[in-house]
Amino acid sequence: MKLIFHLDMDAFFVSVEELFNPSLKGKPVVVGGQRGQRGVVSAASYAARRFGVHSAMPLRTAGRLCPQAIFVDGHPHRYREYSHKVYEVLQSFTPLVEMASIDEAYLDLTGAGRLHGPPLRAAHELHNRIHRATNLNCSIGAATSRLVAKVASDQAKPNGVLWILPGQEAKFLAPLEIRKIPGVGKVTEKNLHAIGVTRVGDLAGLEETFLERRFGKLGLALAGKARGLDAGGWFDGEIGDASDPKSISHEHTFSEDTAEAIVLEAMLARLSEMVGRRLRE
Template identity: 35%
Template structure:
Protein backbone atom coordinates (compact mmCIF):
# COMPACT_ATOMS: atom_id res chain seq x y z
CA UNK A 1 0.00 0.00 0.00
CA UNK A 2 1.51 3.31 -1.07
CA UNK A 3 2.64 5.39 1.90
CA UNK A 4 2.91 8.80 0.14
CA UNK A 5 6.44 9.20 1.53
CA UNK A 6 5.02 8.95 5.06
CA UNK A 7 7.76 8.26 7.57
CA UNK A 8 7.27 4.76 8.90
CA UNK A 9 7.11 4.91 12.68
CA UNK A 10 7.02 1.89 14.98
CA UNK A 11 3.75 2.18 16.88
CA UNK A 12 2.27 -0.18 19.48
CA UNK A 13 -1.29 0.01 20.74
CA UNK A 14 -1.81 -1.83 24.03
CA UNK A 15 -5.32 -2.64 25.24
CA UNK A 16 -5.85 -4.58 28.47
CA UNK A 17 -8.29 -7.48 28.23
CA UNK A 18 -11.60 -6.87 30.08
CA UNK A 19 -9.58 -4.74 32.50
CA UNK A 20 -11.90 -4.22 35.49
CA UNK A 21 -13.39 -7.70 35.25
CA UNK A 22 -9.98 -9.34 34.87
CA UNK A 23 -8.70 -7.61 38.01
CA UNK A 24 -11.68 -8.87 39.99
CA UNK A 25 -11.25 -12.41 38.64
CA UNK A 26 -7.58 -12.26 39.53
CA UNK A 27 -8.32 -11.17 43.10
CA UNK A 28 -11.42 -13.31 43.74
CA UNK A 29 -11.02 -16.96 42.67
CA UNK A 30 -14.78 -17.54 42.97
CA UNK A 31 -15.29 -15.20 39.98
CA UNK A 32 -12.91 -17.00 37.62
CA UNK A 33 -14.42 -18.60 34.53
CA UNK A 34 -17.79 -17.04 35.43
CA UNK A 35 -19.84 -14.46 33.51
CA UNK A 36 -18.95 -11.34 35.48
CA UNK A 37 -20.38 -7.83 35.10
CA UNK A 38 -18.68 -4.85 36.71
CA UNK A 39 -21.05 -1.92 37.15
CA UNK A 40 -24.33 -1.10 38.81
CA UNK A 41 -26.84 -3.59 40.11
CA UNK A 42 -29.64 -4.71 37.76
CA UNK A 43 -32.07 -3.51 40.43
CA UNK A 44 -30.55 -0.02 40.83
CA UNK A 45 -30.71 1.05 37.16
CA UNK A 46 -26.97 0.64 36.84
CA UNK A 47 -24.86 0.45 33.69
CA UNK A 48 -22.24 -2.11 32.66
CA UNK A 49 -18.72 -0.68 32.98
CA UNK A 50 -17.15 -3.84 31.58
CA UNK A 51 -17.72 -7.57 31.61
CA UNK A 52 -15.63 -10.72 31.52
CA UNK A 53 -15.13 -12.68 28.33
CA UNK A 54 -17.40 -15.37 29.74
CA UNK A 55 -20.27 -12.84 29.68
CA UNK A 56 -19.71 -11.59 26.13
CA UNK A 57 -21.26 -14.54 24.25
CA UNK A 58 -24.57 -13.42 25.76
CA UNK A 59 -24.28 -10.09 23.95
CA UNK A 60 -23.36 -8.14 27.08
CA UNK A 61 -21.16 -5.08 26.50
CA UNK A 62 -20.11 -1.85 28.19
CA UNK A 63 -22.70 0.96 28.47
CA UNK A 64 -25.55 -1.57 28.36
CA UNK A 65 -28.05 -1.26 31.20
CA UNK A 66 -27.34 -3.73 33.98
CA UNK A 67 -30.94 -4.90 33.83
CA UNK A 68 -30.57 -5.79 30.15
CA UNK A 69 -27.35 -7.64 30.98
CA UNK A 70 -29.22 -9.58 33.67
CA UNK A 71 -32.04 -10.34 31.25
CA UNK A 72 -29.56 -11.80 28.78
CA UNK A 73 -27.63 -13.75 31.40
CA UNK A 74 -29.48 -14.24 34.71
CA UNK A 75 -26.60 -16.34 36.07
CA UNK A 76 -24.11 -13.49 35.64
CA UNK A 77 -22.42 -12.18 38.78
CA UNK A 78 -22.76 -8.40 39.26
CA UNK A 79 -20.28 -6.41 41.34
CA UNK A 80 -19.90 -2.66 41.83
CA UNK A 81 -16.14 -2.55 41.31
CA UNK A 82 -13.30 -0.62 42.95
CA UNK A 83 -12.04 2.33 40.93
CA UNK A 84 -9.13 3.10 43.26
CA UNK A 85 -7.81 -0.44 42.81
CA UNK A 86 -8.18 -0.17 39.04
CA UNK A 87 -6.28 3.13 39.01
CA UNK A 88 -3.44 1.59 41.02
CA UNK A 89 -3.10 -1.31 38.57
CA UNK A 90 -3.22 1.21 35.72
CA UNK A 91 -0.28 3.09 37.27
CA UNK A 92 1.73 -0.14 37.35
CA UNK A 93 1.00 -0.70 33.65
CA UNK A 94 1.79 2.87 32.65
CA UNK A 95 5.11 2.64 34.50
CA UNK A 96 6.04 -0.30 32.27
CA UNK A 97 5.15 1.74 29.18
CA UNK A 98 7.33 4.65 30.35
CA UNK A 99 10.19 2.28 31.11
CA UNK A 100 10.14 1.44 27.41
CA UNK A 101 9.61 4.89 25.85
CA UNK A 102 8.87 8.51 26.69
CA UNK A 103 6.34 8.63 23.85
CA UNK A 104 3.28 7.21 25.62
CA UNK A 105 -0.22 8.51 24.87
CA UNK A 106 -2.74 7.10 27.36
CA UNK A 107 -6.30 6.87 26.07
CA UNK A 108 -7.83 5.52 29.28
CA UNK A 109 -6.80 3.56 32.37
CA UNK A 110 -6.19 0.42 30.32
CA UNK A 111 -5.20 1.59 26.87
CA UNK A 112 -2.33 3.54 25.30
CA UNK A 113 -0.29 4.20 22.19
CA UNK A 114 3.50 3.86 22.36
CA UNK A 115 6.00 5.05 19.77
CA UNK A 116 8.97 2.68 20.04
CA UNK A 117 10.82 3.85 16.92
CA UNK A 118 13.49 4.75 19.44
CA UNK A 119 13.15 3.28 22.92
CA UNK A 120 14.99 2.98 26.23
CA UNK A 121 15.40 -0.75 25.82
CA UNK A 122 17.19 -0.34 22.47
CA UNK A 123 15.00 -3.04 20.97
CA UNK A 124 15.01 -2.47 17.19
CA UNK A 125 11.87 -4.56 16.58
CA UNK A 126 8.48 -3.15 17.62
CA UNK A 127 7.13 -6.70 17.66
CA UNK A 128 9.77 -7.80 20.16
CA UNK A 129 9.12 -4.66 22.23
CA UNK A 130 5.40 -5.46 22.30
CA UNK A 131 6.12 -9.03 23.40
CA UNK A 132 8.34 -7.78 26.22
CA UNK A 133 5.73 -5.23 27.35
CA UNK A 134 3.02 -7.90 27.46
CA UNK A 135 5.34 -10.25 29.36
CA UNK A 136 6.14 -7.56 31.94
CA UNK A 137 2.47 -6.65 32.36
CA UNK A 138 1.61 -10.26 33.07
CA UNK A 139 4.58 -10.71 35.40
CA UNK A 140 3.74 -7.52 37.33
CA UNK A 141 -0.06 -7.66 37.44
CA UNK A 142 -1.10 -11.18 36.49
CA UNK A 143 -3.23 -9.70 33.70
CA UNK A 144 -3.15 -10.18 29.95
CA UNK A 145 -3.00 -7.45 27.33
CA UNK A 146 -3.58 -7.45 23.60
CA UNK A 147 -1.24 -5.50 21.34
CA UNK A 148 -1.32 -4.17 17.82
CA UNK A 149 1.92 -3.25 16.07
CA UNK A 150 2.13 -1.19 12.91
CA UNK A 151 3.53 1.95 11.32
CA UNK A 152 0.70 4.28 12.36
CA UNK A 153 -1.90 4.69 15.10
CA UNK A 154 -4.96 3.71 13.07
CA UNK A 155 -3.53 0.36 12.00
CA UNK A 156 -2.00 -0.37 15.41
CA UNK A 157 -5.33 0.14 17.18
CA UNK A 158 -7.25 -1.89 14.62
CA UNK A 159 -4.64 -4.64 14.99
CA UNK A 160 -4.95 -4.76 18.79
CA UNK A 161 -8.66 -5.54 18.44
CA UNK A 162 -8.03 -8.25 15.87
CA UNK A 163 -7.04 -11.14 18.14
CA UNK A 164 -8.38 -10.49 21.64
CA UNK A 165 -7.88 -11.58 24.34
CA UNK A 166 -4.15 -12.02 24.93
CA UNK A 167 -3.30 -11.45 21.28
CA UNK A 168 -0.52 -9.84 19.29
CA UNK A 169 -1.16 -8.74 15.70
CA UNK A 170 1.45 -7.11 13.48
CA UNK A 171 0.51 -5.12 10.37
CA UNK A 172 3.57 -4.50 8.23
CA UNK A 173 3.40 -2.27 5.13
CA UNK A 174 3.10 -5.28 2.84
CA UNK A 175 0.11 -6.60 4.87
CA UNK A 176 -1.70 -3.28 5.22
CA UNK A 177 -3.70 -3.30 1.99
CA UNK A 178 -5.24 -6.73 2.57
CA UNK A 179 -5.87 -5.93 6.25
CA UNK A 180 -7.67 -2.66 5.50
CA UNK A 181 -9.75 -4.20 2.73
CA UNK A 182 -11.08 -6.88 5.09
CA UNK A 183 -11.57 -4.54 8.06
CA UNK A 184 -15.25 -4.15 9.08
CA UNK A 185 -16.47 -0.60 8.52
CA UNK A 186 -17.37 -0.27 12.21
CA UNK A 187 -13.68 -0.65 13.11
CA UNK A 188 -12.63 2.50 11.27
CA UNK A 189 -11.82 5.50 13.46
CA UNK A 190 -14.75 7.89 13.63
CA UNK A 191 -17.45 5.37 12.68
CA UNK A 192 -20.12 5.37 15.37
CA UNK A 193 -23.66 4.05 15.28
CA UNK A 194 -25.05 6.87 13.14
CA UNK A 195 -22.16 6.86 10.68
CA UNK A 196 -22.29 3.07 10.41
CA UNK A 197 -25.97 3.23 9.54
CA UNK A 198 -25.14 5.65 6.73
CA UNK A 199 -22.43 3.33 5.43
CA UNK A 200 -24.87 0.39 5.69
CA UNK A 201 -27.38 2.32 3.57
CA UNK A 202 -24.65 2.71 0.95
CA UNK A 203 -23.91 -1.02 1.03
CA UNK A 204 -20.43 -0.47 2.47
CA UNK A 205 -19.47 -3.16 4.98
CA UNK A 206 -15.65 -3.24 4.82
CA UNK A 207 -12.61 -1.19 3.91
CA UNK A 208 -12.74 -2.58 0.39
CA UNK A 209 -16.11 -0.92 -0.11
CA UNK A 210 -14.84 2.28 1.46
CA UNK A 211 -12.00 2.40 -1.05
CA UNK A 212 -14.55 2.62 -3.87
CA UNK A 213 -15.72 6.07 -2.74
CA UNK A 214 -13.80 9.10 -3.94
CA UNK A 215 -12.50 11.64 -1.47
CA UNK A 216 -14.93 14.20 -2.86
CA UNK A 217 -17.87 11.86 -2.29
CA UNK A 218 -16.76 11.07 1.25
CA UNK A 219 -16.45 14.76 2.08
CA UNK A 220 -19.89 15.34 0.60
CA UNK A 221 -21.29 12.62 2.87
CA UNK A 222 -19.26 13.15 6.04
CA UNK A 223 -17.74 16.64 5.77
CA UNK A 224 -14.23 16.92 7.28
CA UNK A 225 -14.33 13.35 8.53
CA UNK A 226 -14.55 12.27 4.90
CA UNK A 227 -10.88 13.18 4.44
CA UNK A 228 -10.01 10.93 7.40
CA UNK A 229 -12.02 8.01 6.01
CA UNK A 230 -10.37 8.39 2.61
CA UNK A 231 -6.88 8.19 4.12
CA UNK A 232 -7.71 5.39 6.53
CA UNK A 233 -9.02 3.32 3.62
CA UNK A 234 -5.49 3.56 2.21
CA UNK A 235 -3.73 2.74 5.47
CA UNK A 236 -2.64 6.33 6.09
CA UNK A 237 -2.57 8.17 9.41
CA UNK A 238 -0.03 10.91 10.14
CA UNK A 239 -0.99 11.51 13.79
CA UNK A 240 2.04 11.23 16.08
CA UNK A 241 1.93 9.59 19.48
CA UNK A 242 1.44 12.64 21.67
CA UNK A 243 2.31 12.38 25.38
CA UNK A 244 1.12 15.99 25.81
CA UNK A 245 -2.32 15.30 24.39
CA UNK A 246 -4.76 18.02 25.45
CA UNK A 247 -7.67 17.04 27.65
CA UNK A 248 -10.45 19.57 27.73
CA UNK A 249 -13.38 18.36 29.78
CA UNK A 250 -14.35 17.50 33.33
CA UNK A 251 -17.64 15.70 33.88
CA UNK A 252 -19.88 13.74 36.20
CA UNK A 253 -23.06 11.84 35.42
CA UNK A 254 -25.49 9.61 37.28
CA UNK A 255 -28.23 7.13 36.43
CA UNK A 256 -31.34 8.04 38.40
CA UNK A 257 -32.88 5.55 40.82
CA UNK A 258 -36.20 6.17 39.05
CA UNK A 259 -37.29 8.08 35.97
CA UNK A 260 -38.03 11.75 36.60
CA UNK A 261 -40.47 14.01 34.77
CA UNK A 262 -40.36 17.35 36.60
CA UNK A 263 -37.59 19.94 36.38
CA UNK A 264 -37.87 20.66 40.11
CA UNK A 265 -37.13 17.00 40.83
CA UNK A 266 -34.11 16.97 38.51
CA UNK A 267 -32.55 20.22 39.75
CA UNK A 268 -31.19 18.77 43.02
CA UNK A 269 -29.47 16.04 41.00
CA UNK A 270 -27.98 18.62 38.63
CA UNK A 271 -26.81 20.71 41.59
CA UNK A 272 -25.07 17.73 43.19
CA UNK A 273 -23.28 16.89 39.93
CA UNK A 274 -22.24 20.54 39.53
CA UNK A 275 -20.91 20.59 43.10
CA UNK A 276 -18.64 17.64 42.36
CA UNK A 277 -17.31 19.20 39.16
CA UNK A 278 -16.76 22.60 40.81
CA UNK A 279 -14.95 21.06 43.77
CA UNK A 280 -12.19 19.88 41.43
CA UNK A 281 -12.12 23.08 39.38
CA UNK A 282 -11.82 25.28 42.47
CA UNK A 283 -9.14 23.05 43.98
CA UNK A 284 -6.98 23.66 40.91
CA UNK A 285 -7.90 27.33 40.48
CA UNK A 286 -9.65 26.67 37.18
CA UNK A 287 -12.65 28.44 35.66
CA UNK A 288 -14.87 27.23 32.84
CA UNK A 289 -16.52 29.09 30.02
CA UNK A 290 -18.69 26.24 28.69
CA UNK A 291 -21.10 24.07 30.64
CA UNK A 292 -22.78 21.03 29.05
CA UNK A 293 -25.88 19.16 30.18
CA UNK A 294 -26.40 15.53 29.16
CA UNK A 295 -29.88 14.02 29.30
CA UNK A 296 -30.71 10.38 28.62
CA UNK A 297 -34.40 9.55 28.42
CA UNK A 298 -36.18 6.38 29.51
CA UNK A 299 -36.14 5.10 25.92
CA UNK A 300 -32.30 5.55 25.92
CA UNK A 301 -32.43 8.44 23.45
CA UNK A 302 -29.77 10.96 24.45
CA UNK A 303 -29.27 14.70 23.94
CA UNK A 304 -26.71 17.28 25.04
CA UNK A 305 -27.24 20.99 25.52
CA UNK A 306 -24.46 23.52 26.08
CA UNK A 307 -24.18 27.08 27.31
CA UNK A 308 -21.19 29.34 26.62
CA UNK A 309 -20.71 32.01 29.28
CA UNK A 310 -19.63 35.60 28.60
CA UNK A 311 -16.61 35.12 30.89
CA UNK A 312 -14.83 32.20 32.62
CA UNK A 313 -16.49 31.30 35.90
CA UNK A 314 -16.54 28.83 38.77
CA UNK A 315 -19.45 30.52 40.47
CA UNK A 316 -22.01 27.98 41.64
CA UNK A 317 -25.10 30.16 41.28
CA UNK A 318 -24.16 31.36 37.80
CA UNK A 319 -23.44 27.90 36.44
CA UNK A 320 -26.51 26.38 38.09
CA UNK A 321 -28.71 29.01 36.47
CA UNK A 322 -27.21 28.16 33.07
CA UNK A 323 -27.89 24.46 33.70
CA UNK A 324 -31.44 25.20 34.79
CA UNK A 325 -32.14 26.89 31.45
CA UNK A 326 -30.61 23.96 29.57
CA UNK A 327 -32.64 21.49 31.61
CA UNK A 328 -35.91 23.31 30.94
CA UNK A 329 -35.12 23.40 27.23
CA UNK A 330 -34.00 19.77 27.04
CA UNK A 331 -36.98 18.32 28.91
CA UNK A 332 -39.68 20.47 27.31
CA UNK A 333 -41.09 17.40 25.53
CA UNK A 334 -42.19 15.90 28.83
CA UNK A 335 -40.43 12.56 28.33
CA UNK A 336 -39.18 10.72 31.45
CA UNK A 337 -35.45 11.04 32.17
CA UNK A 338 -33.21 8.19 33.41
CA UNK A 339 -29.73 9.80 33.40
CA UNK A 340 -28.28 13.28 33.90
CA UNK A 341 -24.74 14.53 33.40
CA UNK A 342 -22.83 17.80 33.81
CA UNK A 343 -19.56 18.55 31.99
CA UNK A 344 -17.37 21.65 32.06
CA UNK A 345 -14.95 22.60 29.28
CA UNK A 346 -13.01 25.58 27.85
CA UNK A 347 -10.86 25.99 30.94
CA UNK A 348 -9.11 29.15 32.07
CA UNK A 349 -6.59 30.07 34.75
CA UNK A 350 -4.74 33.25 35.80
CA UNK A 351 -2.82 34.84 32.95
CA UNK A 352 -2.66 37.67 30.49
CA UNK A 353 -5.89 37.59 28.50
CA UNK A 354 -8.53 39.94 29.84
CA UNK A 355 -11.87 38.33 30.66
CA UNK A 356 -15.13 39.67 32.02
CA UNK A 357 -15.66 41.66 35.23
CA UNK A 358 -12.19 43.15 35.11
CA UNK A 359 -10.46 39.83 35.70
CA UNK A 360 -7.55 38.39 33.78
CA UNK A 361 -7.42 34.83 32.44
CA UNK A 362 -5.51 32.65 30.05
CA UNK A 363 -6.55 29.40 28.36
CA UNK A 364 -5.07 26.33 30.03
CA UNK A 365 -4.89 22.65 29.21
CA UNK A 366 -6.58 20.59 31.87
CA UNK A 367 -6.55 16.88 32.53
CA UNK A 368 -9.72 15.12 31.34
CA UNK A 369 -11.38 13.31 34.21
CA UNK A 370 -14.42 11.09 34.37
CA UNK A 371 -15.64 11.11 37.95
CA UNK A 372 -17.82 8.00 37.97
Protein backbone atom coordinates in the same frame (compact mmCIF):
# COMPACT_ATOMS: atom_id res chain seq x y z
CA MET B 1 9.54 4.19 9.00
CA LYS B 2 7.30 4.61 12.03
CA LEU B 3 6.55 1.82 14.49
CA ILE B 4 3.50 2.33 16.68
CA PHE B 5 2.14 0.00 19.35
CA HIS B 6 -1.41 0.08 20.65
CA LEU B 7 -1.82 -1.74 23.96
CA ASP B 8 -5.27 -2.57 25.28
CA MET B 9 -5.83 -4.28 28.62
CA ASP B 10 -8.19 -7.25 28.24
CA ALA B 11 -11.55 -6.78 30.02
CA PHE B 12 -9.67 -4.48 32.36
CA PHE B 13 -12.21 -3.77 35.11
CA VAL B 14 -13.31 -7.39 35.26
CA SER B 15 -9.73 -8.64 35.26
CA VAL B 16 -8.83 -6.38 38.18
CA GLU B 17 -11.86 -7.63 40.10
CA GLU B 18 -10.71 -11.21 39.46
CA LEU B 19 -7.35 -10.43 41.09
CA PHE B 20 -9.15 -9.63 44.34
CA ASN B 21 -11.76 -12.38 43.95
CA PRO B 22 -10.33 -15.32 41.96
CA SER B 23 -13.66 -17.16 42.17
CA LEU B 24 -14.92 -14.82 39.43
CA LYS B 25 -12.51 -16.21 36.83
CA GLY B 26 -14.15 -17.81 33.83
CA LYS B 27 -17.63 -16.75 34.91
CA PRO B 28 -20.02 -14.22 33.37
CA VAL B 29 -19.25 -11.05 35.34
CA VAL B 30 -20.81 -7.61 34.96
CA VAL B 31 -19.16 -4.57 36.56
CA GLY B 32 -21.10 -1.39 37.24
CA GLY B 33 -23.81 -2.16 39.79
CA GLN B 34 -26.40 -4.72 40.76
CA ARG B 35 -28.80 -6.34 38.30
CA GLY B 36 -31.90 -4.55 39.59
CA GLN B 37 -30.35 -1.10 39.76
CA ARG B 38 -30.56 1.71 37.30
CA GLY B 39 -27.29 2.58 35.62
CA VAL B 40 -25.20 1.00 32.91
CA VAL B 41 -22.61 -1.74 32.51
CA SER B 42 -19.04 -0.47 32.95
CA ALA B 43 -17.45 -3.72 31.78
CA ALA B 44 -18.35 -7.34 31.07
CA SER B 45 -16.25 -10.48 31.11
CA TYR B 46 -15.79 -12.45 27.90
CA ALA B 47 -18.14 -15.09 29.28
CA ALA B 48 -20.86 -12.44 29.74
CA ARG B 49 -20.22 -10.96 26.31
CA ARG B 50 -21.17 -14.27 24.73
CA PHE B 51 -24.73 -13.58 25.93
CA GLY B 52 -24.75 -10.15 24.29
CA VAL B 53 -23.80 -8.12 27.34
CA HIS B 54 -21.61 -5.11 26.60
CA SER B 55 -20.50 -1.84 28.17
CA ALA B 56 -22.97 1.08 28.30
CA MET B 57 -25.89 -1.38 28.32
CA PRO B 58 -28.52 -0.84 31.08
CA LEU B 59 -27.84 -3.15 34.02
CA ARG B 60 -31.37 -4.47 33.94
CA THR B 61 -31.00 -5.43 30.28
CA ALA B 62 -27.74 -7.23 31.10
CA GLY B 63 -29.58 -9.15 33.83
CA ARG B 64 -32.25 -10.29 31.37
CA LEU B 65 -29.71 -11.35 28.74
CA CYS B 66 -27.54 -13.22 31.21
CA PRO B 67 -29.53 -14.26 34.31
CA GLN B 68 -26.60 -16.25 35.68
CA ALA B 69 -24.23 -13.26 35.58
CA ILE B 70 -22.45 -12.12 38.72
CA PHE B 71 -22.91 -8.38 39.22
CA VAL B 72 -20.16 -6.36 40.89
CA ASP B 73 -20.41 -2.72 41.97
CA GLY B 74 -16.86 -1.98 40.92
CA HIS B 75 -13.88 -0.34 42.62
CA PRO B 76 -12.59 2.71 40.66
CA HIS B 77 -9.62 3.22 43.00
CA ARG B 78 -8.35 -0.26 42.13
CA TYR B 79 -8.66 0.44 38.41
CA ARG B 80 -6.71 3.69 38.77
CA GLU B 81 -4.04 1.90 40.79
CA TYR B 82 -3.54 -0.79 38.15
CA SER B 83 -3.72 1.71 35.32
CA HIS B 84 -0.83 3.54 36.98
CA LYS B 85 1.12 0.27 37.20
CA VAL B 86 0.57 -0.26 33.48
CA TYR B 87 1.71 3.29 32.74
CA GLU B 88 4.92 2.78 34.75
CA VAL B 89 5.78 -0.28 32.66
CA LEU B 90 5.09 1.60 29.43
CA GLN B 91 7.23 4.55 30.52
CA SER B 92 10.10 2.18 31.27
CA PHE B 93 9.77 0.83 27.73
CA THR B 94 9.68 4.17 25.89
CA PRO B 95 9.12 7.79 26.97
CA LEU B 96 6.77 8.31 24.03
CA VAL B 97 3.53 7.09 25.61
CA GLU B 98 -0.01 8.38 25.22
CA MET B 99 -2.69 7.00 27.51
CA ALA B 100 -5.84 6.96 25.37
CA SER B 101 -7.97 5.87 28.34
CA ILE B 102 -7.58 4.16 31.70
CA ASP B 103 -6.90 0.80 29.99
CA GLU B 104 -5.30 1.55 26.63
CA ALA B 105 -2.25 3.39 25.33
CA TYR B 106 -0.20 4.19 22.25
CA LEU B 107 3.59 3.88 22.20
CA ASP B 108 5.96 5.27 19.57
CA LEU B 109 8.87 2.85 19.15
CA THR B 110 10.23 4.37 15.96
CA GLY B 111 14.00 3.92 15.87
CA ALA B 112 14.05 1.72 18.97
CA GLY B 113 15.05 -1.46 17.11
CA ARG B 114 18.55 -1.56 18.59
CA LEU B 115 17.12 -1.34 22.10
CA HIS B 116 14.11 -3.67 21.84
CA GLY B 117 14.78 -5.74 18.75
CA PRO B 118 12.37 -6.39 15.83
CA PRO B 119 8.73 -5.28 16.25
CA LEU B 120 7.27 -8.69 17.06
CA ARG B 121 9.96 -9.46 19.63
CA ALA B 122 9.49 -6.04 21.21
CA ALA B 123 5.72 -6.51 21.38
CA HIS B 124 6.04 -9.89 23.08
CA GLU B 125 8.57 -8.47 25.55
CA LEU B 126 6.19 -5.62 26.46
CA HIS B 127 3.33 -8.10 26.72
CA ASN B 128 5.34 -10.18 29.19
CA ARG B 129 6.44 -7.16 31.23
CA ILE B 130 2.84 -6.01 31.67
CA HIS B 131 1.82 -9.46 32.91
CA ARG B 132 4.77 -9.70 35.31
CA ALA B 133 4.01 -6.28 36.79
CA THR B 134 0.23 -6.59 37.07
CA ASN B 135 -0.73 -10.25 36.60
CA LEU B 136 -3.17 -8.97 33.96
CA ASN B 137 -3.47 -9.82 30.28
CA CYS B 138 -3.31 -7.34 27.44
CA SER B 139 -3.39 -7.31 23.65
CA ILE B 140 -0.92 -5.40 21.48
CA GLY B 141 -1.16 -4.25 17.89
CA ALA B 142 1.95 -3.06 16.04
CA ALA B 143 1.92 -1.12 12.78
CA THR B 144 3.17 1.98 10.99
CA SER B 145 0.18 4.07 12.13
CA ARG B 146 -1.91 4.48 15.24
CA LEU B 147 -5.08 3.58 13.39
CA VAL B 148 -3.81 0.24 12.12
CA ALA B 149 -2.14 -0.55 15.45
CA LYS B 150 -5.45 0.03 17.25
CA VAL B 151 -7.39 -2.17 14.84
CA ALA B 152 -4.66 -4.83 15.11
CA SER B 153 -4.84 -4.94 18.91
CA ASP B 154 -8.59 -5.46 18.65
CA GLN B 155 -8.05 -8.33 16.22
CA ALA B 156 -5.43 -9.82 18.55
CA LYS B 157 -7.83 -10.07 21.51
CA PRO B 158 -7.80 -11.71 23.90
CA ASN B 159 -4.23 -11.78 25.21
CA GLY B 160 -2.54 -11.67 21.80
CA VAL B 161 0.02 -9.80 19.74
CA LEU B 162 -0.38 -8.85 16.08
CA TRP B 163 2.14 -7.04 13.85
CA ILE B 164 0.97 -5.69 10.50
CA LEU B 165 3.92 -5.65 8.12
CA PRO B 166 4.70 -2.31 6.44
CA GLY B 167 2.94 -2.10 3.10
CA GLN B 168 0.24 -4.59 4.14
CA GLU B 169 -2.02 -2.13 5.95
CA ALA B 170 -4.73 -1.85 3.27
CA LYS B 171 -4.73 -5.62 2.70
CA PHE B 172 -5.18 -6.22 6.44
CA LEU B 173 -8.03 -3.73 6.73
CA ALA B 174 -9.90 -4.61 3.52
CA PRO B 175 -11.96 -7.63 4.73
CA LEU B 176 -12.95 -6.04 8.05
CA GLU B 177 -16.40 -4.62 8.75
CA ILE B 178 -16.47 -0.86 8.29
CA ARG B 179 -17.37 -0.41 11.97
CA LYS B 180 -13.86 -1.62 12.86
CA ILE B 181 -12.44 1.72 11.71
CA PRO B 182 -11.98 4.02 14.74
CA GLY B 183 -14.37 6.93 14.54
CA VAL B 184 -17.02 5.11 12.52
CA GLY B 185 -20.09 5.03 14.75
CA LYS B 186 -23.65 3.85 14.16
CA VAL B 187 -24.70 6.91 12.13
CA THR B 188 -21.68 6.88 9.82
CA GLU B 189 -21.96 3.11 9.46
CA LYS B 190 -25.60 3.46 8.40
CA ASN B 191 -24.73 6.18 5.88
CA LEU B 192 -21.94 4.06 4.42
CA HIS B 193 -24.19 1.01 4.18
CA ALA B 194 -26.62 3.17 2.22
CA ILE B 195 -24.03 3.54 -0.55
CA GLY B 196 -23.03 -0.11 -0.51
CA VAL B 197 -20.01 0.13 1.79
CA THR B 198 -19.95 -2.67 4.36
CA ARG B 199 -16.24 -3.57 4.40
CA VAL B 200 -13.15 -1.38 4.62
CA GLY B 201 -12.13 -2.62 1.18
CA ASP B 202 -15.39 -1.23 -0.24
CA LEU B 203 -14.49 2.16 1.17
CA ALA B 204 -10.94 2.01 -0.16
CA GLY B 205 -12.32 1.44 -3.66
CA LEU B 206 -14.20 4.75 -3.74
CA GLU B 207 -12.76 7.99 -5.10
CA GLU B 208 -11.77 10.64 -2.59
CA THR B 209 -13.69 13.27 -4.55
CA PHE B 210 -16.89 11.22 -4.27
CA LEU B 211 -16.42 10.72 -0.52
CA GLU B 212 -15.72 14.42 -0.01
CA ARG B 213 -18.86 15.43 -1.92
CA ARG B 214 -20.92 12.93 0.06
CA PHE B 215 -19.47 13.37 3.55
CA GLY B 216 -17.36 16.54 3.47
CA LYS B 217 -14.15 16.53 5.51
CA LEU B 218 -15.23 13.26 7.11
CA GLY B 219 -15.18 11.68 3.65
CA LEU B 220 -11.53 12.64 3.14
CA ALA B 221 -10.65 11.25 6.56
CA LEU B 222 -12.47 8.00 5.78
CA ALA B 223 -10.56 7.67 2.51
CA GLY B 224 -7.28 7.96 4.38
CA LYS B 225 -8.32 5.58 7.15
CA ALA B 226 -9.31 2.93 4.59
CA ARG B 227 -5.66 2.94 3.49
CA GLY B 228 -4.39 2.73 7.05
CA LEU B 229 -3.47 6.38 7.50
CA ASP B 230 -3.86 8.44 10.67
CA ALA B 231 -6.42 10.73 9.04
CA GLY B 232 -8.83 13.09 10.76
CA GLY B 233 -9.07 14.57 14.23
CA TRP B 234 -9.21 11.14 15.89
CA PHE B 235 -5.40 10.98 15.74
CA ASP B 236 -4.29 14.62 16.01
CA GLY B 237 -0.88 15.30 17.52
CA GLU B 238 2.18 13.18 18.15
CA ILE B 239 2.44 10.41 20.72
CA GLY B 240 4.00 11.73 23.90
CA ASP B 241 2.95 15.35 23.37
CA ALA B 242 1.79 16.86 26.64
CA SER B 243 -1.85 17.87 26.41
CA ASP B 244 -4.47 18.89 28.94
CA PRO B 245 -7.77 17.01 29.12
CA LYS B 246 -10.46 18.45 26.85
CA SER B 247 -13.08 17.91 29.54
CA ILE B 248 -13.48 16.77 33.14
CA SER B 249 -16.74 15.33 34.41
CA HIS B 250 -18.46 13.30 37.10
CA GLU B 251 -21.84 11.63 36.94
CA HIS B 252 -24.39 9.96 39.17
CA THR B 253 -27.36 7.73 38.36
CA PHE B 254 -30.23 7.86 40.85
CA SER B 255 -31.71 4.53 41.86
CA GLU B 256 -35.19 6.02 41.32
CA ASP B 257 -36.46 8.91 39.22
CA THR B 258 -36.76 12.13 41.20
CA ALA B 259 -37.92 15.67 40.50
CA GLU B 260 -37.23 16.98 44.01
CA ALA B 261 -35.27 20.20 43.67
CA ILE B 262 -33.51 19.77 47.04
CA VAL B 263 -32.20 16.30 46.08
CA LEU B 264 -31.12 17.42 42.62
CA GLU B 265 -29.41 20.58 43.88
CA ALA B 266 -27.54 18.62 46.54
CA MET B 267 -26.25 16.13 43.98
CA LEU B 268 -25.34 18.94 41.56
CA ALA B 269 -23.33 20.63 44.32
CA ARG B 270 -21.55 17.38 45.13
CA LEU B 271 -20.66 16.68 41.48
CA SER B 272 -19.50 20.27 40.98
CA GLU B 273 -17.23 19.98 44.02
CA MET B 274 -15.73 16.74 42.66
CA VAL B 275 -15.05 18.34 39.27
CA GLY B 276 -13.57 21.40 40.97
CA ARG B 277 -11.25 19.25 43.07
CA ARG B 278 -9.93 17.48 39.97
CA LEU B 279 -9.39 20.82 38.23
CA ARG B 280 -7.38 22.11 41.19
CA GLU B 281 -5.25 18.97 41.15
